[in-house]
Amino acid sequence: MGFLTPWFLGGIAIIGLPLYVHLLRQYRQKPVPFSSLMFFERRTQSSIKHRRLKYLLLFALRCLFVALLALAFARPYIHSAAVAHANGGRTLVFAVDNSFSMRQGDRFADAKKAAMDQINAMQNIDRGQVISFGGPARLLTEMTQDRQALRAAITALEPGDDANAYSELSRALRATAESFKTNIEAYVFTDIQKSALPPGFADLKLDDGTKLEIHAVANAPIPNWTVENVEAPRRVFDTKKVRTLATVAGFNTPDSVRKVTLLANGKTLETKELKVPANGRATVEFLALDAPYGLTRCEIRIDGGDVFPLDDHWLFSVERADPKPALLIHADGENKSPLYVKTALESSSEAAFKLESLQASQSANAEVSRYAFVILSDPGPLPQKITDALAKYVQNGGSVLMTLGKNTSPGRHLALADLQVMGIHTVVPDHEPILTVASVDTSYPAFSLAQNWGGVDFFQSVKLQMPQASPDLRIAAKLSDGSPLLIDRKIGEGHVLVFTSTIDNIANNLPIQPVWLPFLDQMTHEMGGIGTSPGTYRVGSFVDLRTAKEKNVPVEITGPGDKRLLSLAESSKATTFQFPSEGFFDIRRASGREELAAVNPDRRESDFTIIPPETLELWKNTGKAPTSGPTSTSVGTSTQDDNAELWWYVLAALAILAVAESLLGNRHMNAQAAD
């Protein structure tokens, strides 16, 4: 039983009214003047009787009247499942697997046919519900006795590209059993993929009393090769330096040699042969990707030669662009830091930036706004003009990396970062230990790959007076003496990064250590706004569409077949989007930037290994302790369409109560008047 408008039950509080009239008001009676109390005695029984609830029957009637009135407004109903159970009917769930693997052969058609047969076998008093679980479990119908509706839901069901998870199915069955507070019989139509089992068997647990019957549409594992993964840069700046790694996996397969082809916009670029071990995986590397400027739809394809060709390719996208200019300003006569930075950027796999360097004295007229980022390599005092330009650049969203060394005089105020220099600490090797990196914040993008700082020694560092902690200030790394090594400060729309040592291989040996390249590569990517967001997604995964500042700015997504996937309202309000199927998705973001998302099915679906019968039996047994039936009925998710509403009966009871109350109240009033 449930209520369609349960908040009206709050009206039951009005029971306080008859309670007041009948009980509380008795205690607040006014004193009756009397000539003399000379012949009266104070008696305990008087008080006891005083508290006795008078007119008990009338009081009960009035309370009941108020309660029923609130109940009528709350619109009680009994769910049809409970009605069906009361009539001896069963509560059935027809769960159909429509995951990516069900596209193999006639699996999905077989599953639908079996489900249809089961629905046809329903008795008239039975209630049923259809759910699909190719990905998250979805309720396709209400719990209903309408077999036509159930059959229609099965007919309309299509296979998807998402991955199956039996834990999702079990959760849905548990929720159904709990919602209806009754024993359910679940008929599951699936290909019993072993890869869909959860890591923990406990996640498969069913409610006591749930009967599970599995109709398997596969009875043996089948061999299958698939492109399991592709690693490729999202952006290409130099087509001759692009490295694409493709992993080909075989499930239940013998040793074989597969042809692996790299395609860009449907055009074959390169084909290689790859020896794939039995029931194993192998990787092939492509060292060139001749993609045109702009967004390119790329694909790795294999000659599968198996019974499931749908997973024999992997989609990915790349964006080709020219390297962005970056500026490094260094002290006059100091040439080492430009050399180390330039070399590191050129050796990066992407070579996304082209470095220009200027001496501090020549930097006054530099047009900083055209650079992706700016590095101030301990330049000492800068001309006021470039200082102002840099401040404006940061306010508008630019990023500046400041390295501090011997040219940073103690007491100087770093206006750009709004930090005060306290002094320069130079390590005396014979008297104190050499400074090392004590801790790095691995969640900071610059350290996501550069985590091994062993062997990096610091001989000199600049000490800063740190301001109060604030959300705009982040210390990403610290030295062994506890002083900050890398500080990220958000100023305006941009960031100023302060490195408390130099990058000239004098104050430290960082530029000649292995960590230097990933550190600089990641940091410049972040500073340059390239980021590391993926270009490849899985079916069912989500993509962020807008930031909090981009409200009511339209976002467009065009899916396979040039279909617009967002309605007008969604395009201006949706914050995320779930990829529903395989293919390329064009995303035009609020900033106007276009992205190309390549979406592939989960490759666990390519493993057609089936679940052992004993595991299936264990799963069924988790719900085999039958309960005594429904204790009560309540529904959390259903609508009222299929429910038996009770408000009419409540109103009838109200009318009878009103008559009874009137008669009884009248009698009491007459008696009172007679007294």
Add this chain to the structure above:
Amino acid sequence: MLQRFLDPAVLASLSSLDLVAKTVVDGFVAGLHRSPKFGFSQEFAEYQQYVEGDDLRHIDWNVYARTERLYLKRFKGETNMQLLILLDASASMTYGSGRITKLDYARYISASLAYLSSQQRDATGLIVFDSDISNYIPPSTRQGQLMRILHAIEKAEGGSRTDFSKPFFHFQQFLKRRGTVVVLSDFYEQPEQIVKVVEPLRYRGNEVILFHILDQNEIAPKFRDPVLLQDIEDDSAMEVSPDYARTEYRAKIDQHIKTLSDKAASSGLEYVFMNTSKPLDEGLRNYLMLRQRRR
């Protein structure tokens, strides 16, 4: 105002009774009975020789002219009865379950008695008291006495609590002549105490009549529910159950009435019980009948 007390119906009811028969010794109505004592009537009785100290106004100068002796002229006068009404105006007298309160009822009786008395040319006085004497009009037959008394009765309002001892002590000081004393009260006091206070009046030869005035709800209270009663005089409150009011209270009030009646009788006091729900003349008639029986 006058009309309020001089209800013709009441007077008609009283006039039908033989008032003469009710004043055998002292006479209740002037002019109907001869008094054994000398008064100021016109019927000659005797001459008495003047002795020093006698009132010179009573000397018969005609006899002196003829005999040159001083004689006082004595007449057989009709008895002048003195009626003093003591009206209890304590707070408890303001109680009434019906249209009129006990004090109203007592006012009617007092006014009726005063009117009757004035008709008989008796000296009539009034004392209004509660815990003390709040108003006193000495007995007199002067012109306008009735109006003064009626006015004083009209002004009598519920005061504080009843205390018989103090006003009765003062009252004994005012009482110079023998007469009839009528006390109208609800007598919420122990009967022994009431009689003890009133009894000395009787010793002086006064006829004392106690009018015990109670409301019907005081005699037989009817409470449907438990009720919180508040004493009008001292504001104390008490929860009272209907059962108690029906049984024990009624027994106690009945016992109180009986005891007061008995004690009054044993002390030579007249006792008349009056229920405010009964007609006014009925109570007076009972009183007069009682006087008649006594004769």
